[in-house]
Amino acid sequence: MTRPDLIGRSLVVAQFALIGWLIWPLTPQRWSLPALALVACAAGLGLWTFVHNRPGNFNIRPEPKASGRLVTSGPYRYMRNPMYSALLLFAAAEVLAYADGWKIACWLALALVLLAKSMLEERGLRELHAGYAEYAKRVRRFIPGLF
Numbered sequence: 001m002t003r004p005d006l007i008g009r010s011l012v013v014a015q016f017a018l019i020g021w022l023i024w025p026l027t028p029q030r031w032s033l034p035a036l037a038l039v040a041c042a043a044g045l046g047l048w049t050f051v052h053n054r055p056g057n058f059n060i061r062p063e064p065k066a067s068g069r070l071v072t073s074g075p076y077r078y079m080r081n082p083m084y085s086a087l088l089l090f091a092a093a094e095v096l097a098y099a100d101g102w103k104i105a106c107w108l109a110l111a112l113v114l115l116a117k118s119m120l121e122e123r124g125l126r127e128l129h130a131g132y133a134e135y136a137k138r139v140r141r142f143i144p145g146l147f
Contacts, residue, residue: 004120008062011117018110019087022094022103029097038093046086048075053083062121070129078144080122080135084114085142115141 029035052074059065075082091110095103118141125132140146 005061005063008117008120011113011120012061014113015110015117018106018113019091021106022091022110029094030099031097035093035096038089038096042086042089042093045075045082045089049082049086052076062117062124064121064124064128066128068128070125070132070135072135072139076139078139080139080141081114081118084118088114088142118142 053071053076057065057068057071079085088107088111091107095107122132122136126136
């Protein structure tokens with residue numbers, strides 16, 4: 001296993017561990033209107049992403065599939081990693097619903113893991129797709145127009 005493969009797999013493990021910590025314990029949560037709005041936005045963005053980038057075209061690991069095609073339609077017109085953005089929205093809803101301060105640290109750690117994962121993935125996409133570098137100059141990583 002190469003070093004990038006090991007790093008990629010470690011990031012996936014960290015991602016799932018942090019998601020688990022965000023939703024644990026499975027106790028009643030306080031679902032406020034802002035938390036529900038975040039869940040709705042996360043679900044909508046996630047579904048919109050799946051409409052434009054079907055399973056089989058991408059990996060859960062940050063190594064792009066050699067047979068994958070570059071998707072720049074739908075939410076990919078506005079952000080390069082809409083599924084990561086949807087996950088961060090969902091995680092933010094969990095922080096609000098649990099109203100537990102340590103979950104904020106967990107959300108921040110998840111954001112850093114997804115940033116590292118996206119950087120590793122984008123390195124591979126630049127090598128695999130000739131138009132990716134230009135696309136990355138025009139479209140932000142997670143938040144349209146900002147970041």
